[in-house]
Amino acid sequence: MTIEANYTRWVLMPRSVSQITEFEECPYKSWLKRVERIEPRPAAWSTHGTAFHTAAEHFEKSGRELTADQAVTVFQDEYSKGINRDLGKVNDIDQWMRANRGTAADDLEDRFAKGTEQTRRYVEYVQDQAPVLWRPDGEAPAVEMYFKVDFEGVKLRGYIDQVVLNKDETLRVRDLKTGSTKSKFQLWVYGLALNQLYPDEQVTNGDWYLAKDHRVSRPVKMADADQDAITERIVSMDQGVKSGDFPAKPGFGCRFCDVSHACSFRSRS
Ligand code: SF4
Numbered sequence: 001m002t003i004e005a006n007y008t009r010w011v012l013m014p015r016s017v018s019q020i021t022e023f024e025e026c027p028y029k030s031w032l033k034r035v036e037r038i039e040p041r042p043a044a045w046s047t048h049g050t051a052f053h054t055a056a057e058h059f060e061k062s063g064r065e066l067t068a069d070q071a072v073t074v075f076q077d078e079y080s081k082g083i084n085r086d087l088g089k090v091n092d093i094d095q096w097m098r099a100n101r102g103t104a105a106d107d108l109e110d111r112f113a114k115g116t117e118q119t120r121r122y123v124e125y126v127q128d129q130a131p132v133l134w135r136p137d138g139e140a141p142a143v144e145m146y147f148k149v150d151f152e153g154v155k156l157r158g159y160i161d162q163v164v165l166n167k168d169e170t171l172r173v174r175d176l177k178t179g180s181t182k183s184k185f186q187l188w189v190y191g192l193a194l195n196q197l198y199p200d201e202q203v204t205n206g207d208w209y210l211a212k213d214h215r216v217s218r219p220v221k222m223a224d225a226d227q228d229a230i231t232e233r234i235v236s237m238d239q240g241v242k243s244g245d246f247p248a249k250p251g252f253g254c255r256f257c258d259v260s261h262a263c264s265f266r267s268r269s
Helices: 003-012 017-025 027-034 044-061 068-089 104-129 184-197 227-243 252-256
Strands: 143-151 154-165 171-177 203-210
Touching: 003 227, 017 027, 017 184, 017 227, 044 068, 044 104, 044 143, 044 154, 044 171, 068 104, 143 184, 143 227, 154 184, 154 227, 171 184, 184 203, 184 227
Parallel strands: 171 203
Antiparallel strands: 143 154, 154 171
């Protein structure tokens, strides 16, 4: 596809929380990825997160019938598949992104071991605490729940990791985290999206399942969400894409930028 066709496609596509945060961080990064289609450098942390989510999803969709060993097998298969796919794109792992010091090879092995342990501990957490997942249609649990909603004319879509039923029958949005970055904005947007789609339900809070600590975070109240400010962020990002202006914002974020190899503005500080 041409640059023009890529740009038009981006202008017309629905937004997502990750698109918005990426654009706010550095509009030029979004341009490089979505219009110039620069191949991002692989990151094992990303595959680690995806494989953990897949294992938790399989476990929940099995009606929690999968054993811990079976859930771990799902994690390990997904992780290996993802790493092999990325090796097919960038064979030299020293070019890969990594968050910690040490070699890229160590990082790959370390995340395989950590993800294995985190998956096992997730199963133990569920068996011990028995969180009740919401069943919007009375049957399937709300896991990796797709939504598409509208904020002031801007379409926004995404997948909610889990929706949990609180003891008082209100709803709680839950995001599963293998990393440490937490976004209240994301939880609030997902809560507002649920409110739009299910006006008869009450979404009162959100939280994170923290795989590193094998526990759930303190809840974030939906009552603290400033709906006008959230809508403003979404609309402003959409207008930014349509404006055709994509300034670079070099800074700390350049260290974790997966398209920095194609950027002449990169900060090395
Ligand atoms: S390297 Fe820095 S300035 Fe360049 S695109 Fe990435 S985040 Fe933006």
